[in-house]
Amino acid sequence: MENLRTIQDFIRWTTTQLSLSDIYLGHGTDNPIDEAKQLILPVLGLPLLIPAEFYPANLTNAERQQLFDLIQKRIEDRVPTPYLTNQAWFCGHSFYVDERVLIPRSPIGELISYKFQPLLSSQPANILDLCTGSGCIGIACAYAFPQTQVDITDISLEALDVAQTNIDLHEMGNQVTPILSDLFNAVPAKQYDLIVSNPPYVDDEDMSDLPEEFLYEPKLALEAGFDGLDLVKRILLDAVDYLLPNGILVCEVGNSWVSLQDQYPDVPFNWIEFEHGGLGVFSITREELIKYRYCFE
Structure with missing residues (x-):
C-alpha cells in the first residue's frame, strides 16, 4: 500500500489484481482496465475521462484507504463495481444505482x-x-x-x-x-x-x-x-x-x-x-x- 501513491499507481495495480482474480465482468465493462477506472475515478469524484496530468496526482491517505477497501470488496466479495460507486452509465448518461435495482x-x-x-x-x-x-x-x-x-x-x-x-x-x-x-x-x-x-x-x-x-x-x-x-x-x-x-x-x-x-x-x-x-x-x-x-x- 505504501508504494501506491498516485491515481496512475492505483489504476495499474487494480488492473493487475482484477486480471489475476476470478471476478465476472459484465456490469458495464468487458476488460480489467476499464473496470479499474470505473471503480477508482468516481470514488475520487473524477470523470472517467480525465486530463493526462491528473494521473500522476498523489492521493491522500484517506482516499487510498477508501480505494483499498472498495477494491477488496470488488475482488473478495464480488460486489459489482456500480454498487460500490453508486454510478452506472447508460446511453451516455450517468445514473445512480444501488442494490434495489439492476x-x-x-x-x-x-x-x-x-x-x-x-x-x-x-x-x-x-x-x-x-x-x-x-x-x-x-x-x-x-x-x-x-x-x-x-x-x-x-x-x-x-x-x-x-x-x-x-x-x-x-x-x-x-x-x-x-x-x-x-x-x-x-x-x-x-x-x-x-x-x-x-x-x-x-x-x-x-x-x-x-x-x-x-x-x-x-x-x-x-x-x-x-x-x-x-x-x-x-x-x-x-x-x-x-x-x-x-x-x-x-x-x-x-x-x-x-x-x-x-x-x-x-x-x-x-x-x-x-x-x-x-x-x-x-x-x-x-x-x-x-x-x-x-x-x-
Missing part, C-alpha cells in the same frame, strides 16, 4: 441512441417503460425525444425510489412520470406510440448458474419462472390494449428468446441485430399483436 446493461440502449429508427415512423407523443428499475431506459428515451411524455413503471416501490432519484438527478420531473404498477395493472387509461420493456426474463436453469456478482442484484428483477417468460407472456397479451394504431412494442428477453420462438413459432417477432453486441430483443407491432393475440390467451 445495473443498467440493456442493448436497448443502442435502439434509443438511434431513436428507434427504422421501427418508429414518426415522433412518439407518449412512451411507456415497463419494469423500469433505475429508470435508465425511460429517462434515456426522454433525452432522445425531448417533446415526448414518458411513463415508467415498476412493481417495486424500492426500485421506483431509485428511479425518482434519477428523475431528479436528470431534472426530468416534467417529462418522466413514475408509476407503481404490476405491469399494466395501474397504468393510466391511455395509449402509447411505443412500449419498451426490459422485464425479468432469467429462467430457472440460468438463475442457478449466474456468477456471484448477480447475487447482489434483486431476484425480483431477474427470475421469471421455468422458461423465463412469465412476465413476457403477460406483456404480449395485454400490450395491444395500450398501444396506438401503428404502435410498437420493444421487449428484451435475453437467452429466453429461444424458448419464446419455440413456443410461438407463428408469431412474426422481429429479432433486432445490434452493432455493439446483445441479443434477445424483439419488436412487434400493435397490428401483429392483434392478429396473433389468440396465441397468447
Whole structure:
C-alpha cells in the first residue's frame, strides 16, 4: 500500500489484481482496465475521462484507504463495481444505482441512441417503460425525444425510489412520470406510440448458474419462472390494449428468446441485430399483436 501513491499507481495495480482474480465482468465493462477506472475515478469524484496530468496526482491517505477497501470488496466479495460507486452509465448518461435495482446493461440502449429508427415512423407523443428499475431506459428515451411524455413503471416501490432519484438527478420531473404498477395493472387509461420493456426474463436453469456478482442484484428483477417468460407472456397479451394504431412494442428477453420462438413459432417477432453486441430483443407491432393475440390467451 505504501508504494501506491498516485491515481496512475492505483489504476495499474487494480488492473493487475482484477486480471489475476476470478471476478465476472459484465456490469458495464468487458476488460480489467476499464473496470479499474470505473471503480477508482468516481470514488475520487473524477470523470472517467480525465486530463493526462491528473494521473500522476498523489492521493491522500484517506482516499487510498477508501480505494483499498472498495477494491477488496470488488475482488473478495464480488460486489459489482456500480454498487460500490453508486454510478452506472447508460446511453451516455450517468445514473445512480444501488442494490434495489439492476445495473443498467440493456442493448436497448443502442435502439434509443438511434431513436428507434427504422421501427418508429414518426415522433412518439407518449412512451411507456415497463419494469423500469433505475429508470435508465425511460429517462434515456426522454433525452432522445425531448417533446415526448414518458411513463415508467415498476412493481417495486424500492426500485421506483431509485428511479425518482434519477428523475431528479436528470431534472426530468416534467417529462418522466413514475408509476407503481404490476405491469399494466395501474397504468393510466391511455395509449402509447411505443412500449419498451426490459422485464425479468432469467429462467430457472440460468438463475442457478449466474456468477456471484448477480447475487447482489434483486431476484425480483431477474427470475421469471421455468422458461423465463412469465412476465413476457403477460406483456404480449395485454400490450395491444395500450398501444396506438401503428404502435410498437420493444421487449428484451435475453437467452429466453429461444424458448419464446419455440413456443410461438407463428408469431412474426422481429429479432433486432445490434452493432455493439446483445441479443434477445424483439419488436412487434400493435397490428401483429392483434392478429396473433389468440396465441397468447
